[in-house]
Structure formats: structure tokens, C-alpha cells
Amino acid sequence: MLFRILKNSFLKRPKSVFLVFLSIAMGAAVATAFLGIAGEVSHKMALELRSYGANILLEPSAVEGGGFLREEDLPNIKTVFWKYNITGFTPYLFGVAEFSAGDKKERGVVSGTWFNKELAVPGEETTVQGIKVIAPWWDVQGDWPAAADEAIVGAALARRLKIGVGSEVATTARGRTQRFRVSGIVTTGGYEEEQLFAPLVTVQELLQQQGKVSRVLVSALTVPMDDFGKKDPATMSKDEYEKWYCTAYVTAVAKNVEEVMAGSRAKPIWQIASAEGALLNKLNSVMLFLTILALGASATAVSTSLMASMAERSPEIALMKAVGADRFQISAIFIGETLIISVAGGVVGYLLGDQLAEIISRTVFNSTISSPLWLFPTAIISAFVVAIAGSVAPLRRALLVEPVRVLKG
Amino acid sequence: MAPAIIETNGLTRSYGDICALKPLDLQVPEGEWLSVMGHSGSGKSTFMNLVGGLDRPTAGSLKVGGEDLLMLSEDGLARFRREFVGIIFQQHHLVPYLTAVENVMLAQYFHSVPDEAEARSALERVGLGHRLKNRPGELSGGEQQRVCIARAIINSPKLLLGDEPTGNLDHKSTVMVMELLKELRAEERFTVIMVTHNQEVATWGDRTIYLDDGVLVREERMRS
Numbered sequence: 001m002l003f004r005i006l007k008n009s010f011l012k013r014p015k016s017v018f019l020v021f022l023s024i025a026m027g028a029a030v031a032t033a034f035l036g037i038a039g040e041v042s043h044k045m046a047l048e049l050r051s052y053g054a055n056i057l058l059e060p061s062a063v064e065g066g067g068f069l070r071e072e073d074l075p076n077i078k079t080v081f082w083k084y085n086i087t088g089f090t091p092y093l094f095g096v097a098e099f100s101a102g103d104k105k106e107r108g109v110v111s112g113t114w115f116n117k118e119l120a121v122p123g124e125e126t127t128v129q130g131i132k133v134i135a136p137w138w139d140v141q142g143d144w145p146a147a148a149d150e151a152i153v154g155a156a157l158a159r160r161l162k163i164g165v166g167s168e169v170a171t172t173a174r175g176r177t178q179r180f181r182v183s184g185i186v187t188t189g190g191y192e193e194e195q196l197f198a199p200l201v202t203v204q205e206l207l208q209q210q211g212k213v214s215r216v217l218v219s220a221l222t223v224p225m226d227d228f229g230k231k232d233p234a235t236m237s238k239d240e241y242e243k244w245y246c247t248a249y250v251t252a253v254a255k256n257v258e259e260v261m262a263g264s265r266a267k268p269i270w271q272i273a274s275a276e277g278a279l280l281n282k283l284n285s286v287m288l289f290l291t292i293l294a295l296g297a298s299a300t301a302v303s304t305s306l307m308a309s310m311a312e313r314s315p316e317i318a319l320m321k322a323v324g325a326d327r328f329q330i331s332a333i334f335i336g337e338t339l340i341i342s343v344a345g346g347v348v349g350y351l352l353g354d355q356l357a358e359i360i361s362r363t364v365f366n367s368t369i370s371s372p373l374w375l376f377p378t379a380i381i382s383a384f385v386v387a388i389a390g391s392v393a394p395l396r397r398a399l400l401v402e403p404v405r406v407l408k409g
Numbered sequence: 410m411a412p413a414i415i416e417t418n419g420l421t422r423s424y425g426d427i428c429a430l431k432p433l434d435l436q437v438p439e440g441e442w443l444s445v446m447g448h449s450g451s452g453k454s455t456f457m458n459l460v461g462g463l464d465r466p467t468a469g470s471l472k473v474g475g476e477d478l479l480m481l482s483e484d485g486l487a488r489f490r491r492e493f494v495g496i497i498f499q500q501h502h503l504v505p506y507l508t509a510v511e512n513v514m515l516a517q518y519f520h521s522v523p524d525e526a527e528a529r530s531a532l533e534r535v536g537l538g539h540r541l542k543n544r545p546g547e548l549s550g551g552e553q554q555r556v557c558i559a560r561a562i563i564n565s566p567k568l569l570l571g572d573e574p575t576g577n578l579d580h581k582s583t584v585m586v587m588e589l590l591k592e593l594r595a596e597e598r599f600t601v602i603m604v605t606h607n608q609e610v611a612t613w614g615d616r617t618i619y620l621d622d623g624v625l626v627r628e629e630r631m632r633s
């Protein structure tokens with residue numbers, strides 16, 4: 001009977017049923033879309049943030065190694081346990097040199113590095129590594145070095161030497177001189193503007209440090225530090241250590257990289273790592289907050305349209321009460337109606353939201369996402385929550401209907 | 410005389426300053442057909458709604474079928490209405506989107522369990538066996554009123570209340586409805602209280618009371 005009442009009452013008022021359905025579907029769609037991309041957004045934001053700087057610094061340990069790391073160890077970085085979390089790295093070899101161009105002379109730092117080097121590691125996919133990968137914000141006027149005798153010069157240094165793209169700089173160190181053609185001028189906003197960057201091999205030869213590097217900057221995706229992550233691995237039990245090692249804390253990844261670079265010490269660059277974690281947490285809170293707001297808005301819409309149809313339905317409610325329906329029976333009818341609409345709204349909202357998430361992901365992040373399994377129940381539950389929250393006020397009003405007043409005879 | 414099914418003592422209902430029903434002492438014996446007359450605004454509906462458990466008195470006592478209505482909660486009154494009372498209004502007051510048989514089943518649903526066969530036979534008894542699947546909008550006034558009667562008697566009430574049930578009907582339909590009620594009462598032996606403006610309708614009853622400005626001014630027994 002309840003079913004007959006509901007069916008006929010739906011057929012009788014398709015417009016207001018549709019309005020309620022629409023409000024619920026919208027709420028569920030927004031919740032689905034937001035929650036669906038929230039995980040994706042964090043991941044993508046982490047990637048984007050990652051591009052604003054390396055977060056692990058590898059240096060020669062004071063004890064062993066004699067002040068340098070070995071270039072031949074670098075490919076190992078792409079074979080470690082956390083290799084898929086490592087988005088890029090680049091080696092540096094520093095030396096003090098005398099630059100001269102025209103009648104200008106100046107002592108400064110020459111830096112040998114990779115710009116965008118194709119790195120083939122046996123058994124792994126070939127990747128591109130270098131400054132272009134880990135520091136995409138470097139603003140190079142002109143071109144990146146393409147030949148062994150090309151270099152890019154920091155903007156401040158270039159200004160003082162009065163050189164530009166196409167100029168030549170003679171660089172002298174340890175009695176040897178290498179002439180570089182300036183392929184580009186680089187602006188970074190940092191200390192890099194004081195240096196000259198040239199291909200690693202060339203600088204190794206100039207400094208007579210074949211096969212050596214002074215430091216490596218590594219960019220890795222990490223999870224925000226928590227209390228467990230801050231524990232000293234040395235004091236952990238075996239199980240704890242395993243768990244710690246298998247969580248992508250910046251310290252765990254650093255330790256992992258350190259193990260494959262002979263004579264190295266890895267240090268997390270804390271400032272960036274913790275700022276990132278905090279930012280991602282904030283971002284997630286914002287998404288959650290927006291989701292709750294959207295659900296609140298659609299509950300309000302549900303409430304409004306139910307309220308409106310309640311005015312029209314008060315004779316019917318009065319009549320039901322007059323023939324003996326108690327509050328429970330009246331509530332069952334109204335809650336039954338909204339729950340049925342909310343199931344339909346939840347399903348449609350889920351389908352819409354899934355598409356929406358896909359579109360957002362494609363337009364904003366240029367990638368596709370796969371929606372997690374828990375999203376469907378989440379959509380249905382949010383539809384229920386919206387329906388129940390939106391029914392409270394209308395139901396109260398329905399229960400307050402006085403048959404005598406409405407059924408004046 | 411049969412025991413009283415309705416017993417009021419100083420029953421009063423006022424709306425602010427307006428006293429719609431002044432203290433009323435009345436006994437209605439079980440099985441009686443009581444007609445209530447009086448000009449418009451004299452308190453007939455007020456009295457009816459109190460007896461039917463649709464409204465609460467402001468003073469006095471009211472016992473219906475041994476139940477003290479003043480002691481009942483809102484849900485208790487709802488239970489009283491569905492188990493004890495059948496009500497027929499002047500305007501037909503059917504649920505517009507339900508068919509005739511569904512409207513009858515609605516009362517069964519609130520009372521216990523809907524039984525379509527029983528609802529159908531109730532409609533057959535009021536002569537509407539051929540209009541079971543029609544919605545109220547497709548029925549004439551007299552037919553709608555007969556659906557209301559079928560609904561009112563479906564749960565075998567002890568008390569049948571009619572607030573001008575024939576007020577909107579022509580003479581022929583009025584006679585038809587009254588005959589029907591008379592037949593049903595003979596079978597089911599319920600007590601009837603019927604508000605009416607129509608002197609002729611009042612004569613179908615055993616006794617008529619006259620209200621004026623909320624006061625019972627006169628009562629008249631019909632010859633049997």
C-alpha cells in the first residue's frame with residue numbers, strides 16, 4: 001500500500017518530484033566529483049609542487065669518499081625501492097674559475113651539470129634527467145646548452161661581464177682554459193644567477209675531476225611527515241623500521257637513495273617538504289569544506305521544494321490524519337518518498353559526478369582518473385544525508401497540520 | 410435505555426474570546442442516530458470534531474466508548490480515530506491521486522493491513538462495484554460521497570460521524586445516501602451523529618438536538 005501511495009503521489013506531482021530529484025542529484029554529483037578528484041588533486045598538486053624544487057640533497061659524507069660522489073653511481077638512483085617516487089635528479093660539480101669576456105674579468109663559480117640528459121639504465125625505462133626536469137622554473141633567455149662547449153650564464157654574472165647570448169667566455173681553472181659559447185642567460189631569482197652552468201663532462205675535464213660530482217639534487221614525491229615519520233630509524237624495532245622504510249617519508253626516500261650512492265649522505269630539504277605537506281592538507285580541507293557546502297546547498301534546495309509542495313499537500317495530510325494516521329505513519333510516507341527519490345538521485349548524481357570528475361581532471365590536470373570503488377556508496381550516502389537533512393523542516397510542518405483547520409466542513 | 414457511547418459533562422470549546430461550544434451535558438446511547446441542527450456558526454462542527462477526536466476541548470469531560478479523550482496523546486487520538494470512528498465530510502475529501510478502491514484501502518492501511526478484496530466489497534455495498542478504478546475527479550458528487558461512506562465503514566467503526574454529508578447533493582442523491590446509511594446501520598449497528606441543515610435529513614434520525622450560539626437549546630425525539 002505504501003508503495004501504491006508513493007507511486008501515485010509521484011505520478012501526480014512529477015514536477016515537484018523532479019525538482020527534489022534534481023537537487024539531490026546535483027548534491028550527490030558535486031560530492032562525487034569533489035571527493036573523486038580530491039585524491040587525484042593531491043597527487044597532481046604534489047607533482048606540480050615537486051616541480052618547484054628538489055627536496056633531497058646528496059652530499060659526500062665527511063668520513064669517506066674524499067669530498068666527491070661518483071658519476072657512475074647516478075643511474076642507481078633509478079633502481080631503488082622508491083624509484084617511481086623519484087621524479088628527477090641532477091648532479092653538480094662545482095669549481096672556482098676565472099671568467100673573462102672582452103676586457104672584463106671575474107672570479108666565480110663554474111658548475112658542471114646535466115641539462116636534459118637521456119639516461120638509459122639497464123632493465124629500466126629510459127628517462128630524461130637534469131636541471132630542466134627538476135627546476136622547470138628556470139627562465140632561460142636563448143637556448144639550453146646543446147654542445148659540450150656551450151654554457152648558460154646567470155643573469156647577474158652576465159650583466160657584470162657585459163655578455164649576452166652568442167658571446168664567448170673564457171673560463172680558466174687550475175691553469176687550463178675552456179672557451180664557452182653563451183647559449184642562454186638564466187634568471188632564477190636565486191644564487192644560480194651568479195654562476196656559469198656547463199655540461200658536466202666539460203667541467204669535469206676543466207677541473208681535472210673526471211667521473212666525479214660534488215652533489216646531487218633529487219626531487220621525490222613524499223608523504224607529509226607525521227609523528228611516526230619523525231622518529232629516529234636507529235631506535236626503531238624491525239617491524240617499525242620496515243613500516244617506516246615502506247612509507248614515502250622524505251627521510252625514508254633519502255635513506256633509500258643514500259644507500260645506492262657510495263660515500264654519500266642524503267639530507268631532506270625540510271623547508272619545502274613540510275610546506276608541501278601542510279599545503280596539501282589545507283587543500284584537502286578546502287575540498288572537504290566545499291563538498292559539505294555543496295551538500296548543504298542541495299539540502300536547502302530539497303527543503304525548499306518539499307516545503308512548497310507541502311502547502312499543496314496539506315489537505316491530503318489532514319485527510320490521512322482524520323482517518324487515523326499517526327505521526328509515525330505520516331512520517332513513513334514522507335520519508336519513504338524522499339528516500340526513493342534520493343536513491344535515484346544518488347545513482348544519477350554518481351554517474352554525473354564521475355563524468356564531471358573526469359572532465360575536471362582532463363581540463364585542469366590533463367589526465368584521466370579512475371574513480372575509486374568507495375565513491376559509489378559515498379554518493380548514495382550523501383544523497384541520503386541531503387534527503388534526510390532536507391526533509392526535517394517539511395516533515396515537521398506536515399506533522400503540525402491540523403485536520404480540523406484544513407478540512408473545514 | 411442502552412448504555413451511553415458518548416458522555417459529555419460541561420464540554421466547552423473556545424477560541425480566544427469566542428466560545429464556540431458552551432458547557433454541554435449530553436449523553437448519546439449506543440446505537441442511536443442523532444441529528445444535530447442549528448444555524449451557521451452555532452457550533453455543530455465544533456461539537457462533531459470534539460466527539461471524533463479531531464479537536465480537543467478547552468474544558469469539561471468527554472468520554473467516547475468508555476475512553477476519556479482528554480487523556481489521550483496525539484497519537485492516541487489518531488488510534489482512537491482509526492479504530493473507533495468513521496467520518497464523512499461535506500466536501501468529499503478523498504485523496505485525488507488514488508483510485509476509489511485505493512482510497513478505501515488507505516483507511517485499512519492506517520488501521521491494520523490493506524485488503525483489496527474487502528475494500529472492493531465495501532464499494533460494492535455502496536453500489537460502486539463498477540467504479541473501483543476511477544479517481545475522485547472522475548466520479549460524481551454522490552458517488553464520491555459513497556466512496557467516503559465505504560471508507561468510513563471499512564474498519565467497522567462503533568461511531569459514524571457525518572458533517573453535512575449531503576450538503577452538496579441534490580434531493581435524489583441525498584435520499585440515496587441516507588437510505589444507504591440506514592441499511593448499513595441496520596447491519597453494522599453503529600451509532601450515527603449527523604450534522605445537517607436539512608430538516609428532512611434530520612428526520613432520518615431517532616433524535617435531533619438544536620444548537621444556537623454554542624448552546625443546546627432544544628431537543629426533539631422522532632416518532633419511531
Ligand SMILES: Nc1ncnc2c1ncn2[C@@H]1O[C@H](COP(=O)(O)OP(=O)(O)OP(=O)(O)O)[C@@H](O)[C@H]1O
Pocket residue numbers: 405409424427428429447448449450451452453454455456
Ligand atoms: N479555528 C477557529 N478559530 C476561531 N474561531 C473558530 C474556529 N473554528 C470555528 N470558529 C468559530 O466557532 C463558531 C462555531 O463554528 P462551527 O464551525 O462549529 O459552526 P457550524 O455550526 O459548523 O457552522 P456551519 O453550519 O457554517 O458549518 C463560529 O463562530 C466560528 O467562527
Ligand SMILES: [Mg+2]
Pocket residue numbers: 409453454455572
Ligand atoms: Mg460546520
